[in-house]
Amino acid sequence: MQNRNLEGRSYINLVRCSTDQQADTSIPDQLRVLHALGRQLGCIHAGNDTILDGVSGSRPGARSDIEAIIRRKKEKDDFDVLLVQDMSRLTRGGVEHGNKVEFDLYAAGIEVVFANGTAPEGDHAGIVKSVEYYAAQQYAKSISFAVARGQMSAIQEGRMAHCLRPPYGIDRLYLSIDNRPQHVIRNLSDGSQQKIDHQTGTVIETYPRYQKGQPNLRYRKQKSERISLIPGEPCQVAAVRQMFRRCLIDGWGQWRIAKELNDQGLPSPNGKPWGMQTVKIILRNPIYTGVGIANRRSNSIYNMRSADAPTKSTLSRREWATHKQPKVRRRPRAQWLEQPQPALVDYLGPELRDLAKAFHARTLSDAPLAARIKPDKHVDSGFILKGILQSKQGSHRMCGRTQGSKAKPYRYYHISTASRIPTSDRTMRRLVLADPIERAVLSAVRETLLQADDLRPRIESAVREQLSVIERDGSDLKDLLNQKERIAAQIEFVIDELGAIGKDAARSKIHQLEAQLATINERIAKASLSNAGAKVDVVMVVDQIMKRIADMGRKLDNLPSHGIRSLLSILIARLDVDMETRQIELELAMPNWAAFDEKAFEKRMGLDPTLLQTSTVEAQSLSATILAVFDCNQPSKDCYDCPRRAA
Numbered sequence: 001m002q003n004r005n006l007e008g009r010s011y012i013n014l015v016r017c018s019t020d021q022q023a024d025t026s027i028p029d030q031l032r033v034l035h036a037l038g039r040q041l042g043c044i045h046a047g048n049d050t051i052l053d054g055v056s057g058s059r060p061g062a063r064s065d066i067e068a069i070i071r072r073k074k075e076k077d078d079f080d081v082l083l084v085q086d087m088s089r090l091t092r093g094g095v096e097h098g099n100k101v102e103f104d105l106y107a108a109g110i111e112v113v114f115a116n117g118t119a120p121e122g123d124h125a126g127i128v129k130s131v132e133y134y135a136a137q138q139y140a141k142s143i144s145f146a147v148a149r150g151q152m153s154a155i156q157e158g159r160m161a162h163c164l165r166p167p168y169g170i171d172r173l174y175l176s177i178d179n180r181p182q183h184v185i186r187n188l189s190d191g192s193q194q195k196i197d198h199q200t201g202t203v204i205e206t207y208p209r210y211q212k213g214q215p216n217l218r219y220r221k222q223k224s225e226r227i228s229l230i231p232g233e234p235c236q237v238a239a240v241r242q243m244f245r246r247c248l249i250d251g252w253g254q255w256r257i258a259k260e261l262n263d264q265g266l267p268s269p270n271g272k273p274w275g276m277q278t279v280k281i282i283l284r285n286p287i288y289t290g291v292g293i294a295n296r297r298s299n300s301i302y303n304m305r306s307a308d309a310p311t312k313s314t315l316s317r318r319e320w321a322t323h324k325q326p327k328v329r330r331r332p333r334a335q336w337l338e339q340p341q342p343a344l345v346d347y348l349g350p351e352l353r354d355l356a357k358a359f360h361a362r363t364l365s366d367a368p369l370a371a372r373i374k375p376d377k378h379v380d381s382g383f384i385l386k387g388i389l390q391s392k393q394g395s396h397r398m399c400g401r402t403q404g405s406k407a408k409p410y411r412y413y414h415i416s417t418a419s420r421i422p423t424s425d426r427t428m429r430r431l432v433l434a435d436p437i438e439r440a441v442l443s444a445v446r447e448t449l450l451q452a453d454d455l456r457p458r459i460e461s462a463v464r465e466q467l468s469v470i471e472r473d474g475s476d477l478k479d480l481l482n483q484k485e486r487i488a489a490q491i492e493f494v495i496d497e498l499g500a501i502g503k504d505a506a507r508s509k510i511h512q513l514e515a516q517l518a519t520i521n522e523r524i525a526k527a528s529l530s531n532a533g534a535k536v537d538v539v540m541v542v543d544q545i546m547k548r549i550a551d552m553g554r555k556l557d558n559l560p561s562h563g564i565r566s567l568l569s570i571l572i573a574r575l576d577v578d579m580e581t582r583q584i585e586l587e588l589a590m591p592n593w594a595a596f597d598e599k600a601f602e603k604r605m606g607l608d609p610t611l612l613q614t615s616t617v618e619a620q621s622l623s624a625t626i627l628a629v630f631d632c633n634q635p636s637k638d639c640y641d642c643p644r645r646a647a
Contacts, residue, residue, distance in 0.1 A: 006113070007042035011081035013049040014065070016057060016089050027051060034083045037115045046079040057092035058140045058301055061323040066101055070108040080109055086116040087129065088136035097321075098133035099126070144302040148310035155294050155305075155339060161227045162292035162339040167285055168269045169236035170344070173198060175226040185219050186232060189271035193218055229292070230343045237347070239266050240288060244348055247283055248355040254279045259422030273421045286360040289353055290345035294337040299326045306335065333364075382411070384438060384565045385575065389413055392576040392585075393428065396420060400434060411435060413577075427579050437577070440632075441586060442556065442564075445571060448588050449553030460542045487517045549590075583632040 013034040017026045031049070038045055050065050057063075069082065082105060084090045090112070091098050105112055120128045154160035166172055166187060174182045183204065184196040191209030196202065207218045221227065231237050239261060246252040246260070258274040268274045286293060295305050301320060303310040315326050348356055383400030390397050396419040404410040411434035420428045552567070559567065573589035 006081060006111075009043050009081050010046040010079040011038050011041075011043040011083050011113075012046050012069075012079045013038075014052075014069070014082055014084045014090070015049060016052040016055055016065075027053065030085050030089070033085060033115050037083055037113070041081075041113070043081055043083075057088065057090075058137070058144075059324070059326075060091070060093040060097045060321050061319075062325065063091070063093075066104065069110065070104060073108050073110055081111050081113055083113050083115060086114055087132045088139070090114075091133070092136045092140040093133075093321075094137040095130045095133045098136075099130065102129075141302045144300070145310050148300070148303045148305045152305040152307070152310070152337075155337065156307075158339075159226050160221075161229055161341075162294035162337070163287075166229060166232075167287050168282055169232045169240040170229050170287065171196075171232040173228045173230045173343070174221070175228060177224045177226075179226070182225065184230070189267040189269060191271075195219060228343060229287070229341045231347055235266070240282060241348055241352065243279060243282060244288070244352045244356055248352060248359060254283070255417045255422050257422075259424065262421065262423045273423065275421060276418065284360065284363045286357075286364070287341065287344060288347050289356050289360065290341050290343075290347065292339040292341050294339060295331055295335050297328045297330050299328045301326060304331070305337075307337065381565075382561055383413065383434060384561055384568060385413065385434075385441065386565070388565075388569055388572050389432075389437070389575050389577060391415055391428070392578045393580075394420070395576075396428075398432070398577070401431065403431075413437070415579075430579050430582075432577055432579075432582055437584060440584070441568070441572075441575065444586055445568065445588065446553055446556055449549050449556070456542060456546060459545055460538065463538055463541050463545070484517065484520045487520060585629075585631055587629050 013031060015027055015030045015034070017030075035045065050069055052065055055062060055065075073079070087098065091101055102112055151160065155162055161172065171187075172185045174185065176182055181198045184198050186194045186196055188194065193207040194203050195205040195207070197204055210216050210218055243257050243261075246257045247254075254276040258276055258279050261268075261274040261279075266274070268278050282288075298304045298313070300313040301315055302313055304313055314329060319326060346353070381400060386399050387397050394415075396415045398413045399416050401412045401414050402409050403412065412431035413434055414431050415428055556564065556567065571588050571590060572586065574585065574587040576585045577583070
């Protein structure tokens with residue numbers, strides 16, 4: 001392989017170090033070998049190598065580096081050779097992924113060269129490479145099997161705790177082989193660790209937080225050591241007891257508990273302000289009653305821990321191929337493994353322990369197997385800016401609230417408690433009057449649609465840009481048809497895989513694929529017209545668009561509330577309200593599909609309530625033409641003055 005003529009050609013290196021390797025030693029070694037190969041081949045280093053620190057080659061969905069390399073080739077064209085140490089460094093995703101990666105690179109004009117010199121050439125190279133990619137994947141599977149078996153054995157024998165990272169308020173006591181206490185390891189909220197004397201409580205040593213590209217100096221368990229979980233820092237133990245007391249005795253909710261902790265200035269497990277989900281996780285963890293449960297959930301790729309021998313993972317091939325990180329899947333209760341922790345039995349005290357056990361018995365049995373997709377319950381809500389209006393501080397979506405009596409109700413928009421951080425700061429808890437802001441937004445939209453003469457130059461420019469895209473699609477019609485076939489095959493695969501779950505669940509899973517297929521079909525239709533030699537009169541198209549904009553303005557007052565909300569979700573690109581001054585900023589834009597496809601626009605405009613949620617997603621995912629921008633100018637309590645400024 002090293003005999004091929006690469007003299008004078010430019011190269012870059014691809015270096016991948018997975019999470020189970022020491023990055024500080026592996027990456028420099030790989031770079032040294034690859035640079036030596038580049039000099040041997042007479043190549044010129046183009047700089048800016050692709051270095052993947054802590055990226056597993058067993059997850060194709062997490063590999064964005066190949067697309068970045070191809071994009072660099074198309075944009076800069078400053079190299080044409082990619083050096084990789086060996087095939088396992090390129091991927092461990094198996095034969096299909098390995099061949100796809102090489103094919104995509106060669107199609108972009110990038111030649112792949114492996115430093116180990118085992119990659120063959122000629123007609124039979126694909127067969128031998130397939131065997132190498134298969135072997136690399138099988139090696140990853142064997143590692144997964146050995147790790148799952150070793151962890152399960154260590155948990156069953158008490159050499160390892162049920163969790164790799166101790167929960168909040170809990171430390172790890174390391175014991176010798178004859179059960180004599182050695183020291184305590186405590187995880188801090190800033191990511192560092194402390195080694196503490198188990199008798200005096202003094203800090204023996206501090207280990208810094210691990211950072212990519214730096215040596216990992218955190219404490220490593222020795223083979224002769226065992227781990228027992230014990231109560232942690234006293235202030236954290238008091239915080240956990242406070243959470244359980246507020247929940248089980250005082251009847252507080254998670255938001256109120258998190259607010260109290262934030263007001264007290266206590267850092268959460270990751271050092272950030274407390275949130276509802278963090279409180280929920282702690283309250284539902286039975287470890288605080290002295291019981292650790294292993295094998296409750298899994299995000300494994302190949303093998304899962306099991307009592308006798310590792311079992312095959314339930315991860316679907318589609319999720320493995322497309323997702324950056326596999327979703328955490330809840331395992332059947334029969335596969336759970338309970339590990340008693342005697343030192344934590346009295347963690348909560350006798351008053352809370354029995355209440356907590358009863359609470360955990362309910363929450364563990366009622367835990368859902370999968371999250372349900374909840375439809376919008378307020379399709380016909382009079383709050384037409386729900387989910388569209390957002391706060392300038394934190395970009396939180398706002399919803400509606402009604403206060404006052406039935407005879408004299410007052411309508412407001414506010415940030416829901418599920419979105420904002422629980423705190424005593426009242427800024428994010430302020431209410432925004434609904435009527436004046438809705439009147440101001442509708443007035444701005446109506447003005448823009450009915451007095452849109454200044455939009456004509458920008459719309460004409462957008463039309464010409466779209467026509468150039470159509471011409472390019474016309475030349476790439478064959479590729480579009482191939483994309484259509486691939487997406488259709490993926491839809492069939494998902495339907496077959498989810499057939500036992502039900503038609504509705506399958507439909508929710510393939511919604512994104514159907515949207516992609518609709519876009520491809522639209523491009524194919526336009527590309528077919530281009531190939532047929534159809535001439536497009538730009539002036540006539542612009543006239544039709546201007547007429548359609550005016551029609552939208554006239555229909556605005558006659559639409560039902562859900563129709564107005566859908567129309568606004570399409571036209572409003574940004575609607576921010578400052579929670580301190582209550583000033584608003586409004587930016588209107590028209591998605592290009594709305595300008596070019598009248599039937600699609602009428603369908604997505606919200607005349608059918610079931611399409612209400614899809615309109616926002618589709619409008620935000622496609623390119624758009626800016627129509628107008630408004631700024632609020634010192635609003636009073638009940639009125640917004642929103643002058644137009646240059647778009």
